[in-house]
Amino acid sequence: MRILFVHPDDHSGGAEIAGNWPPAGVACLPGALEQAGFTDVQFIDAMTNDIGDEELKRRIAEASPDIVVTTAITPSIDKAERVLEMAREVCRGAVTVLGGVHATFMSKQALPEAPWIDAIVRDEGEEIMVAFAQAVVAGRWSAVRAAIKGIAYLDDGKVSQPRLRPLSRLLTA
Ligand code: B12
Numbered sequence: 101m102r103i104l105f106v107h108p109d110d111h112s113g114g115a116e117i118a119g120n121w122p123p124a125g126v127a128c129l130p131g132a133l134e135q136a137g138f139t140d141v142q143f144i145d146a147m148t149n150d151i152g153d154e155e156l157k158r159r160i161a162e163a164s165p166d167i168v169v170t171t172a173i174t175p176s177i178d179k180a181e182r183v184l185e186m187a188r189e190v191c192r193g194a195v196t197v198l199g200g201v202h203a204t205f206m207s208k209q210a211l212p213e214a215p216w217i218d219a220i221v222r223d224e225g226e227e228i229m230v231a232f233a234q235a236v237v238a239g240r241w242s243a244v245r246a247a248i249k250g251i252a253y254l255d256d257g258k259v260s261q262p263r264l265r266p267l268s269r270l271l272t273a
Contacts, residue, residue, distance in 0.1 A: 101237055102140045103133060104165035104194075106183045109146035109156065112175035120148040125200060125225075126171050132226035138233055146183070153186065161190040167236055169229070171200035172210075181214035188216040195236055199225045207252035208259045219245065220252040222261065 105126050122145045130141040142163055146156050160168065168187035172180035180203075184196040199221040203210055207220045219241075221228045228250035235241035235248065245253055252261035 101138065101167070101233070102142065102163065102165045103130075103138055103167045103169065103233065104160065104163045104187075105130065105141065105143040106156070106160070106168065106170045106187075107143075107145040107147050108170055108172070108176050108179035108183050109151055109153075110176035110179040111147065122148055123171060129169075129199075129225050129229055132230055133233060136230040136234070138230075153182070156183070157186045157190055160187050165191060165194050167195045167197060167233060169197040169199065172198060172202040173200060174202045174206075177202050177206070177210065181210065181217070184214065185216050195219070195241065197221060197229070197232065199229070207261055211252060211254045211259050212257075215254055218242075218253065220261075222250050222252055 107123055107126060130143065133141055144151065144156065144159055168184060168191065170180045170183045180198060184198060187194055187196055196216060196218045198210065198217050203220045204222040207222060211217060211220060219232060221232065228248065231248050232241060232251060235244050245251060246262050249263045252259060
């Protein structure tokens with residue numbers, strides 16, 4: 101199974117005066133996935149490498165992933181949603197996942213505005229993403245999604261976010 105990580109091509113930051121860097125958060129997740137046996141993981145850093153929409157679309161199609169994931173802080177949410185929309189356009193069967201700080205706190209807004217997102221991973225993604233990928237591999241992620249702590253998804257047009265993991269007790273549900 102192929103998992104494709106995309107860092108959206110968003111240039112919101114004054115921090116970029118010092119340069120562009122791939123996000124540390126996304127770098128943590130492939131390690132956890134690889135330890136769990138998901139070794140076919142690819143990463144496209146559209147921000148650092150200035151990859152525009154058309155080229156990104158082409159590269160997503162070429163990668164032909166089973167799962168496409170991206171990340172968002174608040175300034176990059178529109179671009180992140182667009183990444184997953186493009187993934188849905190060119191890889192209809194791929195499962196689309198959003199994570200990161202904005203998605204964690206604003207899942208109730210992000211899911212209705214981008215209904216092509218299959219799931220949002222809230223909070224730290226290492227364990228949750230592995231559980232989610234295992235459910236995708238088993239072909240039953242939509243059947244068991246309510247039992248995966250830390251994800252949110254649209255269920256019949258309504259946002260469902262069953263529970264966060266105990267580690268996240270400081271966050272509100
Ligand atoms: C380090 C840092 C930076 C570094 C990033 C260096 C790098 N190469 O990664 C620099 C200095 C470049 C930076 C810049 C900016 N930053 Co900054 N940054 C941080 C900081 C301090 C830590 C982020 C981090 O690396 N955490 C460690 C990693 C491991 O955690 P993580 O990123 O959260 O990822 C985990 C989870 O969120 C989740 N996850 C994340 N993505 C995904 C995706 C999927 C699919 C899944 C499953 C899970 C998942 O799993 C990850 C692993 O557990 C946070 C504050 C904080 N304490 O979080 C602010 C923070 C993220 N930054 C913020 C902001 C606003 C910016 C700038 C826009 C500032 C500016 N105006 O220039 C720019 C944007 C740059 C850009 N275009 O991305 C805000 C975002 C606020 C918001 N509402 O979204 C934060 C929260 C600070 C704050 N409180 O205001 N930043």
